[in-house]
Amino acid sequence: MIVEEMTVEESRALLARASSGRLGCSLDNQPYIVPICLAYERDHIYVFSTFGRKIEWMRLNSKVCIQTDEIITPSDWASVIADGQYQELSEPKFESDRAHARELLEKRSQWWLNALAERRQESHSDLSIEPLFFRIKVDSITGLRARTEKEGSGGG
Amino acid sequence: MIVEEMTVEESRALLARASSGRLGCSLDNQPYIVPICLAYERDHIYVFSTFGRKIEWMRLNSKVCIQTDEIITPSDWASVIADGQYQELSEPKFESDRAHARELLEKRSQWWLNALAERRQESHSDLSIEPLFFRIKVDSITGLRARTEKEGSGGG
Numbered sequence: 001m002i003v004e005e006m007t008v009e010e011s012r013a014l015l016a017r018a019s020s021g022r023l024g025c026s027l028d029n030q031p032y033i034v035p036i037c038l039a040y041e042r043d044h045i046y047v048f049s050t051f052g053r054k055i056e057w058m059r060l061n062s063k064v065c066i067q068t069d070e071i072i073t074p075s076d077w078a079s080v081i082a083d084g085q086y087q088e089l090s091e092p093k094f095e096s097d098r099a100h101a102r103e104l105l106e107k108r109s110q111w112w113l114n115a116l117a118e119r120r121q122e123s124h125s126d127l128s129i130e131p132l133f134f135r136i137k138v139d140s141i142t143g144l145r146a147r148t149e150k151e152g153s154g155g156g
Numbered sequence: 157m158i159v160e161e162m163t164v165e166e167s168r169a170l171l172a173r174a175s176s177g178r179l180g181c182s183l184d185n186q187p188y189i190v191p192i193c194l195a196y197e198r199d200h201i202y203v204f205s206t207f208g209r210k211i212e213w214m215r216l217n218s219k220v221c222i223q224t225d226e227i228i229t230p231s232d233w234a235s236v237i238a239d240g241q242y243q244e245l246s247e248p249k250f251e252s253d254r255a256h257a258r259e260l261l262e263k264r265s266q267w268w269l270n271a272l273a274e275r276r277q278e279s280h281s282d283l284s285i286e287p288l289f290f291r292i293k294v295d296s297i298t299g300l301r302a303r304t305e306k307e308g309s310g311g312g
Contacts, residue, residue, distance in 0.1 A: 026187040031221050064187060
């Protein structure tokens with residue numbers, strides 16, 4: 001098995017195919033990870049998620065990362081990480097951006113949105129439910145890929 | 157769909173079943189996420205992984221988190237997060253702990269270890285390869301679970 005760095009182009013392509021991943025945020029250098037639905041477009045990753053401490057944390061520290069992967073077998077996988085800045089899509093200022101985020105995410109995550117809709121109807125107790133849309137302004141994207149055979153590697 | 161907090165016992169049980177997850181670490185409040193193999197036992201999560209900036213970062217900031225989940229459908233899933241402290245299992249001081257970590261992880265992650273072994277034989281270039289074993293001293297474990305029907309919830 002060979003592990004190689006992916007090019008920025010390859011990493012972007014993987015991120016563009018992804019509809020879910022993990023968001024990492026940090027407060028007082030304590031990291032936190034939460035599963036998310038995502039849609040990548042040009043310089044932004046649009047995120048749909050629910051309640052939780054992540055929003056509170058990202059308001060205090062906007063430095064975040066998003067990780068996603070495609071694992072076919074233990075020796076055939078790729079993992080991409082994007083570093084960036086949290087941008088809240090608050091209304092009314094970001095109304096058009098929120099609508100755009102929703103449109104992008106609906107294409108990829110219809111089942112999550114349906115599930116949330118159900119949950120909003122059914123739930124009267126338990127945790128508070130708020131549909132959260134935000135975006136990450138991407139600063140950098142890197143990726144690693146494993147495969148069993150070298151393909152034209154020039155290493156020595 | 158209802159989302160509920162899991163009890164510590166339920167969260168521990170999920171973590172004990174898991175053989176893989178994501179590690180989050182942080183430096184200067186920039187978070188970083190990497191996929192890992194893991195084995196949970198009492199107060200520690202033993203981790204097998206490979207090269208990368210995470211080790212460098214965890215040496216500088218030992219506050220980390222580990223996230224793992226069981227996703228059956230979009231409305232039937234559970235996600236657990238453990239916060240804790242990085243502990244390097246350096247030799248010779250931690251030789252017996254390293255051996256214990258390897259034994260635990262071999263049971264769960266034989267294919268990863270095999271893949272690494274292959275990789276060590278085959279690779280002469282590309283990224284440097286070092287089998288890394290470390291553990292996380294767990295401080296807290298929390299979990300969230302979604303399901304479609306309430307089961308004896310007393311909320312109102």
